[in-house]
Amino acid sequence: MKTVHGFPEMTDEQRKRLAALALLPDDQIDTSDIPEWTMEDFAKALPFSDFYKPRKEQITARIDADVLAWLKAHGRGYQTLMNSLLRKEMMEELKRQN
Numbered sequence: 001m002k003t004v005h006g007f008p009e010m011t012d013e014q015r016k017r018l019a020a021l022a023l024l025p026d027d028q029i030d031t032s033d034i035p036e037w038t039m040e041d042f043a044k045a046l047p048f049s050d051f052y053k054p055r056k057e058q059i060t061a062r063i064d065a066d067v068l069a070w071l072k073a074h075g076r077g078y079q080t081l082m083n084s085l086l087r088k089e090m091m092e093e094l095k096r097q098n
Helices: 012-023 039-044 065-072 078-097
Strands: none
Touching (some): 065 078
């Protein structure tokens, strides 16, 4: 099971209840407190990326002077630009792996 930080460890009782729920057919699970989404609900929904903000970590990195000059030529926010370019490459690689 995936480790989730910031939450207390599940008790044996909680694990048993979760295992029993996993064995139930979908039509026997009470979802009355979770109504089905309508097309209107989907239209109002925001992509996860609109509110997901990963934790930033300060690093020291050595990059080529011409690359740094190119980034800085874009003005303020060159570090954010660098992060965006790296994230785009990371996401493309992750897509290729799947």
